[in-house]
Amino acid sequence: KKGKKKMQKVILAAGKGSRLKTETTNKCLVTVGGKRLIDFSLELGESINASEILIIVGYNKEYIMDYVGNSYGGIPVKYVVQTPQKGIAHGIMVASEYITEDFFMCLSDEIILAPQIFDCVRFFYEKTADCVCGIVKDSQENIKKTYTIDLDPSNRILDIYEKPTFLFNNFKGTGFCFMSRQILNCLQNLKINSIRQEYEMGDWIRNAIQQNYNCYAYEIAQDAFNINTNEELSMINEILLSGETK
DSSP states (O other): OOOSSOEEEEEEEOOOOTTSOOSOSSGGGOEETTEEHHHHHHHSOGGGOEEEEEEEEOTTHHHHHHHHTTEETTEEEEEEEOSSOOOHHHHHHHHGGGOOSOEEEEETTEEEESOOHHHHHHHHHHTTOSEEEEEEEOOHHHHTTSEEEEEOTTOBEEEEEESOSSOSSSEEEEEEEEEOGGGGGGGTTOOOOTTTOSOOHHHHHHHHHHTTOOEEEEEOOSEEEEOOSHHHHHHHHHHHHHTOOO
């Protein structure tokens, strides 16, 4: 099935991945589960009826560009260079002039298992949302590595914190999010995070909430894995090759 409306897919793939000690030219091109890491983001989202894939590149960008090329599955691919790399929201800022429609945002170093993309797209349009953050149930330890999200009974986002020291619930935020083009307006006055010196996704969405944009969360998959270290790479590789999930 495909969504009725066209939507761009935006893949953030600019990072260096310095914690991942591999011989690969780019973190996105490490092999996991028999595929390149970026393949998981490219394959996701057949349900969104993508009009274009926008890949935000930076470190060793030419290797990603050579690997993916100018189209994927008949969908045109465009590249935007993020230099320097100052966070997820900064990557979207850099790409914003090329984002002309609602979009599906993916992190190229994150994998989700048993994704519910079509259901999430439907939820996005049913709620006339400006943002739907993909969430999964996870451990306190793993949630503290990403973001925690406070929700009302309708799954509307009340607040969001990145790298939290406290948790609102047992949901972990992922980098897989559906966004309206209008929410790009909330990037205009976004300030750099004073602690991590990056423009953070959580601060962007909090800006949107404070400006009364419709921001929700949806349980997008059974599990989600960020791949930043060799240990994480080995763990997810074993899970993918064994076919085991939670």
